[in-house]
Amino acid sequence: MGGFAEIDWNRIWRETRQQRTCKAKGSQDWDRKAASFARRNRQSPYIDHLLTIINPEPTATVLDVGAGPGTLAIPMARRVRQVTALDFSTRMLEELTVGAAAAGLGNITTVRAAWEDDWSALGLVPHDIAVASRSLAVDDLEAALVKLNHFARQRVYLTDRVGAGPFDPEVFAAVGRTFESGPDYIITLNLLYSLGIHARVDFIPAEYSACYASRAEAVDSLIWMLEELQPGEAEKFETYLAERLSCQVDGTWTVARRHRPLWAVLWWEKE
Numbered sequence: 001m002g003g004f005a006e007i008d009w010n011r012i013w014r015e016t017r018q019q020r021t022c023k024a025k026g027s028q029d030w031d032r033k034a035a036s037f038a039r040r041n042r043q044s045p046y047i048d049h050l051l052t053i054i055n056p057e058p059t060a061t062v063l064d065v066g067a068g069p070g071t072l073a074i075p076m077a078r079r080v081r082q083v084t085a086l087d088f089s090t091r092m093l094e095e096l097t098v099g100a101a102a103a104g105l106g107n108i109t110t111v112r113a114a115w116e117d118d119w120s121a122l123g124l125v126p127h128d129i130a131v132a133s134r135s136l137a138v139d140d141l142e143a144a145l146v147k148l149n150h151f152a153r154q155r156v157y158l159t160d161r162v163g164a165g166p167f168d169p170e171v172f173a174a175v176g177r178t179f180e181s182g183p184d185y186i187i188t189l190n191l192l193y194s195l196g197i198h199a200r201v202d203f204i205p206a207e208y209s210a211c212y213a214s215r216a217e218a219v220d221s222l223i224w225m226l227e228e229l230q231p232g233e234a235e236k237f238e239t240y241l242a243e244r245l246s247c248q249v250d251g252t253w254t255v256a257r258r259h260r261p262l263w264a265v266l267w268w269e270k271e
């Protein structure tokens with residue numbers, strides 16, 4: 001085999017993560033984002049597309065890692081026997097529980113845990129299908145992939161960024177910052193290969209213009225991308241808003257983006 005077999009993709013992932021502009025968010029950051037994330041992602045073409053790709057059997061049990069407010073877990077639970085939704089954010093799981101009750105679903109179990117925790121010690125057992133949708137926020141990618149693979153009996157699905165993923169490099173450029181997007185799916189694909197897993201790859205276009213219930217929510221979400229505005233950036237940010245933010249006839253607000261965000265779906269069957 002050529003020298004490429006020796007490439008340490010886990011190290012490349014970790015180093016690329018350290019260089020990225022948007023640093024890791026803890027469970028409290030996700031807690032704060034839970035309500036607006038839930039509202040914004042209630043109707044999501046991305047989720048419809050992902051469900052079409054997964055096409056689960058009605059008898060399946062599904063483990064959803066980084067389930068958030070149930071954007072996938074709730075529509076998934078309508079189609080399968082049982083869903084376990086794992087997330088480290090209490091507020092996200094609260095949103096999920098409220099959403100599941102409103103949908104009349106009694107087949108979702110929530111588990112509050114981080115990627116890094118010992119899931120077996122929490123009583124978690126392998127499910128037919130394991131999914132990690134837009135939730136691969138880990139430093140040790142290899143450990144996360146091995147764990148996800150272990151907790152699946154039949155198939156594993158994960159979605160990962162392509163390039164900047166959901167971040168808009170133009171927002172950073174607008175306030176005068178350089179933007180390093182961090183690792184994307186090509187590292188994950190190679191790391192899987194080094195683990196002997198030959199994953200298939202699909203792509204899902206993310207929404208082009210994010211839609212928000214109010215102007216304040218749209219602005220909050222953009223500022224969240226920047227973490228916080230630094231002195232001297234406010235005026236530039238206002239100029240960006242004036243150019244890109246618009247109110248629709250139905251009263252919702254949209255942000256026009258030139259970069260179309262794309263997600264990669266990596267999936268494989270267990271031997």
Ligand SMILES: C[S@@+](CC[C@H](N)C(=O)[O-])C[C@H]1O[C@@H](n2cnc3c(N)ncnc32)[C@H](O)[C@@H]1O
Pocket residue numbers: 027030041065066067068069070071072086087088089092113114115116132133134135137138
């Ligand atoms: C972008 S949301 C994705 C939610 C849902 N899977 C979807 O695709 O709509 C990412 C979720 O991953 C969770 N998350 C991030 N880092 C995590 C970690 N280290 N352990 C467990 N959950 C984590 C966050 O709390 C958040 O709910």
